[in-house]
Amino acid sequence: MDTETIEHTDIVVIGAGFSGMYAIWRLRGDHGIVCFEAGDGVGGTWYWNRYPGARVDIQSVEYSYGFDEDLQQEWHWPEHFSAQPDLERYANHVADRFGLREAIRFSNPVQAMRFDAETNRWHVHTAKGDHVVCRYVIAATGALFVPNTPPWPGRETFRGDIYHTAQWPREGVDFTGKRVGFIGTGSTGIQATPLIAEQAAHLTVFQRTPAFVMPSGNTVLDPAFEQDWKANYAPRRQQLLETFGVSMIEYPALSVHQCTPEQRKEILEKAWASKSAFQMQVAFTDVMTDMAANTVVSEFVCSKIRETVHDPVTAELLCPKTYPIGGKRLCIGNGYFEMYNRDNVSLVDVKTDPIVAFTATGLRTTAADYALDAIVTATGFDAMTGSLNRIDITGLNQRKLADKWADGPTTYLSAMVAGFPNLFMIHGPMGPGAQAQMITSGEWQVNWTARVIADMEQSGFSRIDTTETAERWWAAEVDMAADTTVHKLADSWYNAKNIAGKKGGFMIYVGGFPRYTALCDRAITDWYRGFIRS
Numbered sequence: 001m002d003t004e005t006i007e008h009t010d011i012v013v014i015g016a017g018f019s020g021m022y023a024i025w026r027l028r029g030d031h032g033i034v035c036f037e038a039g040d041g042v043g044g045t046w047y048w049n050r051y052p053g054a055r056v057d058i059q060s061v062e063y064s065y066g067f068d069e070d071l072q073q074e075w076h077w078p079e080h081f082s083a084q085p086d087l088e089r090y091a092n093h094v095a096d097r098f099g100l101r102e103a104i105r106f107s108n109p110v111q112a113m114r115f116d117a118e119t120n121r122w123h124v125h126t127a128k129g130d131h132v133v134c135r136y137v138i139a140a141t142g143a144l145f146v147p148n149t150p151p152w153p154g155r156e157t158f159r160g161d162i163y164h165t166a167q168w169p170r171e172g173v174d175f176t177g178k179r180v181g182f183i184g185t186g187s188t189g190i191q192a193t194p195l196i197a198e199q200a201a202h203l204t205v206f207q208r209t210p211a212f213v214m215p216s217g218n219t220v221l222d223p224a225f226e227q228d229w230k231a232n233y234a235p236r237r238q239q240l241l242e243t244f245g246v247s248m249i250e251y252p253a254l255s256v257h258q259c260t261p262e263q264r265k266e267i268l269e270k271a272w273a274s275k276s277a278f279q280m281q282v283a284f285t286d287v288m289t290d291m292a293a294n295t296v297v298s299e300f301v302c303s304k305i306r307e308t309v310h311d312p313v314t315a316e317l318l319c320p321k322t323y324p325i326g327g328k329r330l331c332i333g334n335g336y337f338e339m340y341n342r343d344n345v346s347l348v349d350v351k352t353d354p355i356v357a358f359t360a361t362g363l364r365t366t367a368a369d370y371a372l373d374a375i376v377t378a379t380g381f382d383a384m385t386g387s388l389n390r391i392d393i394t395g396l397n398q399r400k401l402a403d404k405w406a407d408g409p410t411t412y413l414s415a416m417v418a419g420f421p422n423l424f425m426i427h428g429p430m431g432p433g434a435q436a437q438m439i440t441s442g443e444w445q446v447n448w449t450a451r452v453i454a455d456m457e458q459s460g461f462s463r464i465d466t467t468e469t470a471e472r473w474w475a476a477e478v479d480m481a482a483d484t485t486v487h488k489l490a491d492s493w494y495n496a497k498n499i500a501g502k503k504g505g506f507m508i509y510v511g512g513f514p515r516y517t518a519l520c521d522r523a524i525t526d527w528y529r530g531f532i533r534s
């Protein structure tokens with residue numbers, strides 16, 4: 001006999017990261033809400049990524065919630081760029097202050113979801129056996145959640161410990177006296193390695209592609225700066241939404257070709273010292289659109305690397321030469337290049353000599369064996385599609401989302417997928433995430449979703465879907481935006497090329513947040529263009 005208890009609610013939110021928590025707060029007034037969270041705490045990205053050095057690289061006065069004036073006035077960020085413990089503390093504070101935990105079921109990931117076309121309800125099933133029937137699902141599942149673990153053989157034979165930075169032990173790891181191998185030099189690797197180098201007996205960094213890394217210049221938060229933001233928070237939050245990347249950076253007036261060599265140097269030095277990696281991307285009007293301009297900026301960064309790193313062979317290996325600056329996401333580091341001047345740090349180029357296996361005593365590349373006591377993988381994520389693809393999602397006509405996305409994701413406005421009605425995504429594939437400050441842009445997307453749901457209810461509709469025509473239109477818009485930039489010239493998680501065999505086109509909308517929001521708003525005001533409501 002089936003003894004399963006079936007619960008009914010209005011909305012299921014998947015994920016208690018920053019967007020999921022805001023979705024609970026924003027929608028709970030008029031709706032029953034249940035939120036399922038895989039972890040045993042709130043914070044999403046900032047719950048999982050607790051590796052040494054984990055720190056946001058957007059200034060915290062921006063990278064924070066704007067929905068509650070008292071919260072933003074009362075909260076104090078100790079540093080300009082907050083470290084993971086402060087971000088997790090903030091997430092917990094918000095959860096407690098606004099009573100969000102009541103709606104959240106922790107350590108209980110969603111495993112399967114099925115849309116019942118007769119009743120227009122989703123049936124949501126979780127790891128702990130919950131079965132919740134709801135009208136809408138909001139997937140706030142995170143663009144970077146499922147760790148990428150390259151399938152090197154021999155993992156089980158290694159006698160030491162292997163870590164992934166996105167699944168870091170809560171109690172931390174003591175590398176004192178150990179020979180540590182570190183794989184990956186993206187945003188995560190460049191943050192973690194300098195701190196591990198301070199502890200380890202020896203750190204060997206295995207680099208496949210060097211990164212463009214700007215110095216962070218992180219400081220304690222200047223009280224006058226904080227006061228200025230607090231006095232102007234409401235207009236600043238609005239201004240953020242009107243900027244390309246939902247972040248206050250200075251937009252340039254000049255093309256590189258309009259500048260003398262002295263002017264170029266002056267502008268680039270200012271961008272380098274600006275505390276924002278993204279300033280480098282917009283140092284001139286044409287950095288992201290013209291390879292000649294891009295090369296000027298890339299060479300400037302390489303000159304900084306050569307000035308910093310004493311060993312010329314190591315310095316050359318650290319200089320990115322195969323892709324344009326800004327093509328992959330830029331990184332902000334704290335003493336990353338300086339680290340290579342330490343006696344206990346060495347760099348191995350695994351582009352020319354790839355890693356082939358774990359061994360009992362370390363790592364094997366095609367040319368050598370490396371003796372190690374611990375291995376850290378900072379090898380990134382099955383980004384954008386990974387979180388949803390690992391839930392067994394069945395839409396209309398028994399179609400599985402993973403099958404529909406087998407050759408890459410399709411979405412309309414990154415918010416919905418045709419054939420999967422009443423399922424909304426926040427920071428979904430083909431959205432502006434990663435090129436837009438995630439907390440503020442997430443709040444905007446949740447507000448847009450809340451507006452769509454409120455309209456459904458006022459108009460007496462019970463199903464909203466999008467169409468394949470609308471998905472094709474959005475794919476063309478996403479491609480057109482990317483085609484005008486240098487992004488496509490780099491292999492990264494933006495275009496699914498970070499994982500061997502993963503399929504998919506360009507997965508980030510790089511047309512700017514104001515254009516994105518205008519298109520989302522226009523879809524609503526044009527009588528739900530691209531949607532079908534019934």
Ligand code: NAP
Pocket residue numbers: 055056057058144150183184185186187188189191206207208209329350355378379380381434491492493498
């Ligand atoms: P990532 O940018 O995808 O970097 C992964 C690294 O692992 C790359 O260096 C990659 O080399 C390497 N790698 C992957 N597979 C490999 C293999 N088979 N052999 C050797 N090397 C391999 O991942 P991430 O550093 O975790 O960052 C992901 C994103 O998270 C960032 O782009 C950013 O959006 C976000 N993030 C932000 C912050 C922050 O705000 N401060 C911090 C961390 C992360 P290739 O480059 O050759 O693929």
